Structures are given as structure tokens and as C-alpha cells.
Amino acid sequence: MDGKLAVIGLGSIGSMALWQASRISGSVVGFETASPGHGRSAVGGDTRLFRMIFRGDPGLYPIMKRSRALWAELEAETGQDILTRCGGLSIGAADGPYITSVLETTRVTGAEHSVLTRQNMAERYPQHNLHHDDVAIFDPNAGVLRTDRAVTAAVSAAQDNGATVHTNTPIEGIEETPEGVLITSAGRSWTFENVIITSGGWSRHFMPDYLKAQTQTKRLILTWFVAKDSARFSPARFPVFSRVHQDRAMYGAPAVDGVTVKATLDGGGRPTPDPDAVPRDLTAAEIQETTETVTGFLPGLNPSIIRADAFPELFTADGHPLLGPLNEGSRIYIATGFSGGGFKNATGFGHIAAHEALGKQHFSGLDFLRPERFKTT
Template structure:
């Protein structure tokens, strides 16, 4: 006898979605969360994450993004929550630089909807952005801002409504495969499940085999917010999400969700941190200086003073692609972690894949670049 068909360890961005999707397939699924879903120190902190269909490299992501977009709508319908603010998105960069040409190449391969905006068109439509003379933009009509806390809590609540059991404030100490299944221990308690999904983000390493520990690293992601001179100019109906890589400066952000502050954060600044539990929350003087200098140039409509900042842990792989799959052909342990700071937009799609594959309901092709086995040495 086991305590269930599936345990999901970690109910953050991917785990919450895997739990929700698994609850649609069986009423014998149990979620374990070390604190509570969407707790203040989890990788989903910071109000919003970007959803976009346009990106550079790895065309295989596009079907996952398409499915994720549909699933975000399903979660909204099922929960009655507004989760994806559909405000469009802008990718901004130098005409002949490393970003825009690569993004357009991938976009055309995928056949994704897009519109190229000249510097003049941007000045007319989105004057909030101060572009350099050689900058252009690519508009994504299907992009938007995901409300992370709402998404995670809605998915967990939907799973519970479907019959899933959730153990909060229950950190998992170990998982061990036996002839009977997978033993999950927390303190002096233990359970046995037919299958287990590990989706603990920055806390996943201690539950991994050595070859995956060596291929992953916990990093600190920091976020920053600014007050708008005129908040209406930065509302979702007038200010799309954005990613900008212009010469030596890069930044991404989202429209105001509180009617006052605007998220604008340096891109690609994740720094290694020893432990997910001890991420320094305060920005360094260098981070503050670069952030305010970039905002001063990019956004004249924002007061160039950081009014809010925070930092969160996430798990990164060596190649920047997630770990999605079983540890081996006969393993009952499934990894859904290591999303390298960019996984939330696809969390619903990743969660569906993880739930189906971990339960043996369906396998998905074309995901070799995500499988953990790529890090095995032969």
C-alpha cells in the first residue's frame, strides 16, 4: 500500500501547476510545501513575471508557450482570478545588435505574430521609452504580465478542489526509491508514493543525484520598482511588458499593478548564492547605481530612485534549460526544476507535461534539450 500515486515536492511556479494538472488525472496526488504556496521568499515573489511568445533561440519552446497561454486562460476560468494581464509586449534593441536579429530569426521560424516598430513609431505609440538612434522594437500582441501569487495560489486551490491533499510547512528532508515506490521523509514522518515530482526550485539540489547537483547552481535574482511621474502612462492599457538590450544596457519590466510603482529591473544579473534560504535581500551599491543609471536613460517618466527592491533564489542549469524528466528509464523520480529564472511564463505548460509523464499517462516528444539525462556522463 502507498500513500498516493504521486507526490509533488515544492508548490512554487512549476510544482503548483503540476499539482493542478495531476489532480485532473487522479484524486491520489499529494503536495508538499516547506512553507506555504507563494510564500514571501519563494522564486515567485515580486508580483509579476513576463509572459511573451517572442524570444531568441530554441524554437522548441514555442509549442510549450502556445499550450501555456491556453492553460493560463483555463486556470483563470477555473479559479475566477485575473492571472494574465494581456497588455502586449515589446522587445527593444539595436538594429544590428545581438538581440533583435536573433529574436526575429526565431520568431519567423515559429511563425509567431509580431510587428516591427521603428524608432519613430515607438515615439508615437509608446513615448514612455527613450530609444537610442539605432534602436527598434518588436511588438508581441499575445504578451502580458503574469500575477505570480495569484497563479500559484489559484492552481493549488484548484488542485485541492479536485481532491488533492496539500501539506504546508512540511519541508522534505529526503526521497528514496525502494521496491515499493518512493519514500518521502519530513522530520519523523514518512510516506510512500508510486511516483514523485521534485519541483523545489532553489531548494531542489539536496534532493538530486550528484550529477545534477554538479550541473545546477542557485542564483540570486533581484527586482526593483520605481514611482511613475504619471502612473496613467504606465498602466497596462498603455505600457506593455518590455525587454530591452541596447548596447551596454539591458532591462526588463512590467506595467504598474498597484497604480503607483513600475517594475524595471536589470536583465541577466543573477549571481551565485550558497543557499536558497540566505539570499541577500538588499541591493549592493553597484546594483543600485547601474539600475538608476539605466532607468534615468530609458524612462524619463519614472523618478530615478528605487522605492522598492527585493531578491529571490532560483535554480539555474549550466545550459540555461530546465530539468524536465525522469532521473532514468526505470526511475519513479521526476525532475521539474532548474528553470534558470525564465520558467514562469511556461509554468502551466511545464506542469502539464510533468504531471502526465510522472503518472505515465503520456510522453512528450522533442524535449531532449530539457531531459536530465543530458548531464549524465557515459
């Protein structure tokens, strides 16, 4: 036996699962195809939004609260500045489906928030060009996460706790045996008591057919713009935002580098069967829609894309992650399929995965995330 637990893929979720596992076990090993935080995975793109206000299943809220606390713990443990707390805005028509849905979820969760009228927004956040019926929901606990810094900090913390990390080691096979879980790479093999698969778009290689049928790798784009007045788009003056108007949706983050503002279409991406062959360049249609949306939403940005990239992400049929054993009693645990919304809760999901895979704690109320939910469809 080569260890109690192996974590396959040290990206957004895997890095956090490794860090959490290293806190409770001295026999943890991480495997990464390239290097932790490499720019071709879903970690790429420098930043992600952290929010406590959202639309969706209220069952995610306890994970969000745990994630917020764990981001602070990671910062304290590593000395890294990872989460910039700048607040967040959800913007849309007052009676539209987006704002209505966000408020419905927020009433159930009890998350701290305030509703800003169009006039309030004009006074506090004039960077946004609003329509006559637009309002915003302000989330005082929101902010922007530094993705590459977070992942590398978590892996380093895990190593400081005694975890072993194998980089440039693509895993080719994962098989349960009577002895444990056998994993192989380039003629080498290891056996562990348990394995967590956190390989994002590459996870489908190791899934049973019932999960392959319910998942799809998609290509997500990210775009950045230069502000005409960068001071107006600093974290102190420009919260993270998510905005929906009719058929246009966009989210973004302030200029954490003092220069570029992230403003990106939020449309769920397009199917890309091979995560190793994601088209990185934007199409003419993507460029046009992005620049048109930025021109209408944020006139303080120069409407020319200064930087763009694309990344693979694994989506599930219902939009909820896959978090749990592949089957009842299985030693293979899967934490993937976050459908474009996993990074903000990466610490919380990593905490759950590590504790459950090591048999330290079982978390209730997560049936809507368990892989076996798809066995009945």
C-alpha cells in the first residue's frame, strides 16, 4: 500500500482536497498531469468570483459558509493574499427571472444582502450603464479570488504538512482491486486505500458509463478590457458583478492588477469533446457579442478585448457537481463536474471530499450532489 489517499488532479478542487487531507492524514499523495495551477486547465484566467448571493439550490449555502472560513484559513496558513473582499453585485430587471430567482434563494439562505435601486447604483457604482427597470442585489461578503495563487498555496501547504506530490505524471488507469485502488502512469503503478478524482474536464476518462452519459466537457471563454480610468475599476470602487439583461449575460471582476478588468460572457460554453484540444482563440461571433455587451453594460471600458483565453470545464446534465463515491461502498471518490461554478467553493468541496474519502466524516443534505442521483434517470 502506497498511502491512504491519492488525489488525481491538483487543480481548483484537487489542490484543496489535498490540503485538507494533509491536515488529517500523514499518508496523502497528489498526482498532477502538468503542474499545479497550470494555465491550460480550468484554473486558468487569474481570478474567479466569490459570492454568498446566488440563484440555485439553497443546499449549497452551508458549503459557501464553510468555504469562506477556509479561504481565510488558507491565507493565514500560507501568508498569501487570495481573496480580495470587495463586495458583489447581481444586476438585472427588478421583476425579471434573474433577480427574482436570486432573491428567492437568498430569502431561504438568509444571506446578508441589500437591494440597490437604479438611483442607488448611479450614486455608488456609476460604472454600470443601467436600464430603466434595473436593480442590484449587493453582497457584502463577495470578492475576487486569485486562482493560481490559491492552488499553488494549497499544494505548498499540503506538502508542508507531509503530503507527497507527483507533477508531470498523467494517470492512465484507475482500478478498484481487493487490495485497494490501483493507479497507473507510464508503466508505473501505485496502490492506495482510497482515491479522489478531481480532474475536471479530464475526469470522464475514469467515469462509469452512467456518469459519462450525464456529463459533457465544454469550452469557457474569458476576456479582459482596459479601463479608460483604471482608478474607477479598482477593487475598492468596483465590486465583482453578475448581470443579466434579456438574452445577454456577463460577469466580471475589478482590476486586481491595476490595469485590466475582467468582463466575460456568461453563457455556459459550447461542447468540446477533447479537453486537450480546446480552441483558445475566440470566434468572430464571440468577439462581436462580447464587445457589444461591454459597450452597453460598461461604457468606462475601452471596447476592445485586450486579452482572451478559453478553458475546458466539465458540466453535468443538471448543473450540480458530482461529489461522492462512484458507487455505494466504492473506494473511488469523485469531485468534479462543477459546471463553471466550482472555484468559489473549492475549499469547501475539498474539505468534504477529503473527510469523506478518508472516512473521517459523512456530510448529510448533499443528495443533490451525489453521483448516484443519475442512476435513477
